[in-house]
Amino acid sequence: MKKDELLEIIMSCNRCGVCQEVCPTYIVSGVETNVARGRNRLIRLGLEEQQFNLDNEPELEKIVNECLLCKACEVNCPSGVPTPEIISNIRAHYTTTKGLPWAKKIMYRGIFSDNRKISLIRNLARIYQKSGINKLVKLAGLFNKTDEMLPDLPKENVRAKLPVLLKNFERPKHKVAYFLGCSVNNFFSSIGIATIKVLQENDCQVIVPDVNCCGAPHQSAGDQDEFIRLAKNNIKKLNELDVEAIIVDCSTCGSIIKEYEKLFANDKEYQDIIAKITAKIQDISSYLLSIDFKREMGQINQKVTYHDPCHGIRFLKVKDAPREILKSIPGINLIEMKEADMCCGGAGSYGIFNPKLSRDILARKMENYKESEAGILATSCPACTMQLSFGLKLHKLNGQIKHPVELLAEAYELKKI
Amino acid sequence: MLNQRLTNQLAQIVGKDNILTSKISLASYAYDASPYQGRPGVVVFPISTEMVVEVVKFANKHNLPIMPRGAGSCLSGGAIAPEGSIVISFSRMNRIIDINPENRIAVVEPGITNKQVQLAAEPYGLMFAPDPASQNISTIGGNIAENAGGIRGVKYGSTKDHILGLEVVLPSGEIIVTGDINSPLEPEIDLTYFFCGSEGTLGIVTKAWLALTPINPKVKTMTAIFNSLENAGSCVAEIIAKGVVPTTMEIMDNTVIKAVEDYLKLGFPRDAAALLLIEVDGFPSDVETQVVSILNAFTNNKALSYKIAGNEKEREDLWKARRSVNGALGKLKPANIVHDIVVPRDRLAIMLEKVAQMAKKYGIIIGQVAHAGDGNLHPTLYYDHRIPEEVEKVEEACDEIIKETIVQGGTISGEHGIGIEKLKYMPLAFTKQSLEYMQKVKDAFDPENICNPGKLLPQIAED
Ligand SMILES: Cc1cc2nc3c(=O)[nH]c(=O)nc-3n(C[C@H](O)[C@H](O)[C@H](O)COP(=O)(O)OP(=O)(O)OC[C@H]3O[C@@H](n4cnc5c(N)ncnc54)[C@H](O)[C@@H]3O)c2cc1C
Ligand code: SF4
Ligand code: SF4
Numbered sequence: 001m002k003k004d005e006l007l008e009i010i011m012s013c014n015r016c017g018v019c020q021e022v023c024p025t026y027i028v029s030g031v032e033t034n035v036a037r038g039r040n041r042l043i044r045l046g047l048e049e050q051q052f053n054l055d056n057e058p059e060l061e062k063i064v065n066e067c068l069l070c071k072a073c074e075v076n077c078p079s080g081v082p083t084p085e086i087i088s089n090i091r092a093h094y095t096t097t098k099g100l101p102w103a104k105k106i107m108y109r110g111i112f113s114d115n116r117k118i119s120l121i122r123n124l125a126r127i128y129q130k131s132g133i134n135k136l137v138k139l140a141g142l143f144n145k146t147d148e149m150l151p152d153l154p155k156e157n158v159r160a161k162l163p164v165l166l167k168n169f170e171r172p173k174h175k176v177a178y179f180l181g182c183s184v185n186n187f188f189s190s191i192g193i194a195t196i197k198v199l200q201e202n203d204c205q206v207i208v209p210d211v212n213c214c215g216a217p218h219q220s221a222g223d224q225d226e227f228i229r230l231a232k233n234n235i236k237k238l239n240e241l242d243v244e245a246i247i248v249d250c251s252t253c254g255s256i257i258k259e260y261e262k263l264f265a266n267d268k269e270y271q272d273i274i275a276k277i278t279a280k281i282q283d284i285s286s287y288l289l290s291i292d293f294k295r296e297m298g299q300i301n302q303k304v305t306y307h308d309p310c311h312g313i314r315f316l317k318v319k320d321a322p323r324e325i326l327k328s329i330p331g332i333n334l335i336e337m338k339e340a341d342m343c344c345g346g347a348g349s350y351g352i353f354n355p356k357l358s359r360d361i362l363a364r365k366m367e368n369y370k371e372s373e374a375g376i377l378a379t380s381c382p383a384c385t386m387q388l389s390f391g392l393k394l395h396k397l398n399g400q401i402k403h404p405v406e407l408l409a410e411a412y413e414l415k416k417i
Numbered sequence: 418m419l420n421q422r423l424t425n426q427l428a429q430i431v432g433k434d435n436i437l438t439s440k441i442s443l444a445s446y447a448y449d450a451s452p453y454q455g456r457p458g459v460v461v462f463p464i465s466t467e468m469v470v471e472v473v474k475f476a477n478k479h480n481l482p483i484m485p486r487g488a489g490s491c492l493s494g495g496a497i498a499p500e501g502s503i504v505i506s507f508s509r510m511n512r513i514i515d516i517n518p519e520n521r522i523a524v525v526e527p528g529i530t531n532k533q534v535q536l537a538a539e540p541y542g543l544m545f546a547p548d549p550a551s552q553n554i555s556t557i558g559g560n561i562a563e564n565a566g567g568i569r570g571v572k573y574g575s576t577k578d579h580i581l582g583l584e585v586v587l588p589s590g591e592i593i594v595t596g597d598i599n600s601p602l603e604p605e606i607d608l609t610y611f612f613c614g615s616e617g618t619l620g621i622v623t624k625a626w627l628a629l630t631p632i633n634p635k636v637k638t639m640t641a642i643f644n645s646l647e648n649a650g651s652c653v654a655e656i657i658a659k660g661v662v663p664t665t666m667e668i669m670d671n672t673v674i675k676a677v678e679d680y681l682k683l684g685f686p687r688d689a690a691a692l693l694l695i696e697v698d699g700f701p702s703d704v705e706t707q708v709v710s711i712l713n714a715f716t717n718n719k720a721l722s723y724k725i726a727g728n729e730k731e732r733e734d735l736w737k738a739r740r741s742v743n744g745a746l747g748k749l750k751p752a753n754i755v756h757d758i759v760v761p762r763d764r765l766a767i768m769l770e771k772v773a774q775m776a777k778k779y780g781i782i783i784g785q786v787a788h789a790g791d792g793n794l795h796p797t798l799y800y801d802h803r804i805p806e807e808v809e810k811v812e813e814a815c816d817e818i819i820k821e822t823i824v825q826g827g828t829i830s831g832e833h834g835i836g837i838e839k840l841k842y843m844p845l846a847f848t849k850q851s852l853e854y855m856q857k858v859k860d861a862f863d864p865e866n867i868c869n870p871g872k873l874l875p876q877i878a879e880d
Contacts, residue, residue, distance in 0.1 A: 011751050012747075015449070017449075017488050017490040018551075021530070030506070030508030030509050030511075030528075032442075032445040033441070033442050033445045038445035041444070042444060045444055051440070052440060052444075059442070078743050079743075
């Protein structure tokens with residue numbers, strides 16, 4: 001976006017301060033640099049170049065990077081100021097002018113951009129976890145808990161298991177594609193497996209196209225070129241499919257695909273294709289409700305509470321569907337925890353680059369979870385799953401983090417026994 | 418002047434995690450919700466009264482200005498940091514110390530938000546009656562300092578009517594406790610009142626004893642539409658004359674109705690001259706009689722139509738119009754100025770009329786919403802701050818609005834405070850003697866003028 005356009009948008013912020021109530025970074029720090037109003041103001045001053053310049057202020061850059069892009073400010077703002085979009089634009093500007101910081105470059109371009117590399121790294125990381133090297137590294141204080149944020153890695157990723165997982169139906173009731181995102185594929189394969197099984201249990205022929213990363217990490221880091229490249233690839237793959245819906249079990253993937261539209265604002269041809277694709281994107285819970293999913297299942301006697309991923313509640317605007325799924329499972333007692341829709345501080349790799357704020361936000365989430373007295377904390381996004389599991393470890397809490405679809409798969413399984 | 422050495426000393430007092438000194442972070446404490454800009458020298462985040470005392474003593478010793486700050490939602494520039502000042506932010510002194518439902522008292526630190534107090538009181542069937550529209554973020558310290566009011570103000574009054582006592586750190590560094598929390602009826606010079614509405618110029622509130630009010634069991638909400646402001650105005654007068662005290666009595670003019678209707682399509686006639694939103698509360702039988710009186714007043718004053726909410730959803734729908742005023746009008750122009758004038762109730766209709774005429778005369782958009790029950794009007798002028806002619810017209814219109822207010826026997830601020838914005842109007846609203854006595858009060862508490870200088874009280878010319 002051009003500077004003038006950006007300034008015009010920032011000026012729609014009339015500094016009412018209403019965002020203080022919902023901005024997680026402000027809630028935990030109480031500092032005005034960490035709220036949408038402050039961020040907008042400082043960016044504006046930086047763009048206007050009167051008091052300081054956007055490009056020569058490391059502190060400003062840090063502040064821009066400390067936004068979670070959680071959108072809580074935007075949906076509550078009386079003037080509808082799109083702060084996350086403003087922040088993304090500035091990050092893109094930083095990346096274009098300065099390049100990605102080396103750590104992010106290795107992590108995003110080097111790893112997330114390439115399916116094979118993610119798997120490779122995953123395998124290395126697994127060796128690292130199993131061999132005990134991590135203890136040594138931790139001792140050296142090098143990673144400073146970063147490794148604890150990684151989940152316990154499964155032996156094989158989902159893609160490798162597809163040949164055994166996917167069933168062929170003679171006359172399926174539905175035909176759907178499943179967008180298997182990289183986090184689920186590599187780190188949380190049990191979610192991916194559950195999604196496939198539950199869909200098949202409901203008479204869906206499932207196709208798993210060979211897509212690449214949705215581009216969320218790149219977008220968040222402001223790596224626009226790479227984001228566009230990944231998006232184009234995915235659009236091509238998704239456009240070829242003859243299916244009634246494209247299912248996501250990762251709220252982030254779903255939201256990012258829906259944002260592809262903005263990338264090609266001036267390209268009519270792409271716009272039309274994307275519109276067709278986005279119309280088909282459905283999160284697994286909403287889709288199951290729409291096809292009147294099977295209600296015969298076994299019992300799971302558990303208190304469960306649900307954490308709304310930012311990308312679920314505010315981007316995909318999915319609130320009730322996952323709760324409906326949970327409530328449909330016999331034995332589950334669904335309780336609302338406080339601030340269920342407040343960001344968990346995971347925000348992709350946010351925790352690695354902004355440890356203090358991320359931990360403080362996580363601590364608050366864990367406090368609310370504890371207060372709910374639930375045994376299972378359900379959520380629909382692997383990035384949240386990673387952060388919340390880390391939270392349980394860090395705060396020495398009992399409990400499990402589960403995707404609603406995992407619980408549903410379990411309940412179906414129980415019925416069979 | 419603050420320098421590195423002094424800043425280091427301050428950091429020792431509050432701890433290095435409770436202080437901001439960098440250029441960038443200070444820039445985010447240069448504003449509040451008004452259009453003004455300040456120049457803070459440093460921001461500190463005390464976590465106890467003792468810390469506040471140390472900071473104030475330090476400021477005193479080095480003759481540095483101080484400014485307490487809550488959420489920074491002030492609309493009149495009260496929280497604009499004076500040049501080189503120590504900003505004392507209360508975002509980390511935000512605990513509820515105690516809630517006592519039997520005595521209906523909440524004891525809180527000043528940085529707690531109004532909403533958090535409401536949430537804590539609700540389980541006991543109690544509320545903190547002042548409910549400014551900014552309640553989700555504005556702090557009790559800020560509410561006290563601005564004597565904030567809200568939509569319930571017609572019936573329940575403003576913040577000062579619900580403060581039992583205060584702990585205040587004076588500019589000298591001394592701590593005083595005002596009021597008598599055991600009996601609000603004790604005859605005495607209650608210093609509490611000096612601090613309510615003092616805009617942070619007399620001292621720093623570090624603890625407050627709040628009176629909580631029982632929530633009434635039943636509410637009834639209704640709207641009525643009129644084809645003249647005059648009819649709406651006399652309807653308001655009749656309702657009050659009958660002894661009905663609604664919790665809410667909001668009036669909206671045609672500019673607002675049109676904007677809201679275009680924005681939300683709620684089914685209001687776009688050419689209606691006025692809309693009244695009224696809510697009453699009480700015990701069920703009480704509410705029913707009030708509703709009958711109000712409906713009679715509607716008919717007597719030629720209301721074109723009216724609606725009564727039958728359930729919570731319908732109530733929300735009626736409120737929707739009121740709540741979306743800023744959103745709807747804000748879309749039309751990038752900047753706005755909201756006034757906060759008060760006129761006697763029987764002048765309400767004429768004042769609304771006059772302001773509407775000014776909008777025509779200057780060719781600008783002025784949306785008018787008023788708390789009709791207490792004559793508090795919020796004409797809001799919408800403009801583009803980048804077009805000099807528009808800015809000029811708006812400034813002229815502002816002056817004219819204030820002058821008309823005084824002519825109608827009114828005053829310049831109901832609840833948003835004087836701050837910087839209305840300093841120049843103070844001599845219009847108060848006599849020289851009154852202003853001099855206000856200054857004497859200020860001098861008694863703050864002889865060195867270090868506490869939020871440059872706000873509220875104009876420099877009186879010597880003659
Ligand atoms: C969208 C919006 C709606 C609003 N609606 C209303 C409304 O309906 N009614 C209404 O009355 N106001 C309203 N306001 C104005 C504003 O919210 C109130 O004046 C509020 O009380 C200010 O509280 P704050 O915490 O933001 O204080 P700040 O803006 O931070 O400070 C305001 C003043 O209080 C002083 N102060 C703050 N804390 C202390 C303390 N501990 N001790 C001494 N002085 C202190 C400051 O120095 C400053 O002079 C609204 C504002 C906005 C932006
Ligand atoms: S709520 Fe919106 S308009 Fe208000 S300060 Fe925050 S970003 Fe600005
Ligand atoms: S996106 Fe989230 S973290 Fe960023 S400013 Fe808005 S509310 Fe705060």
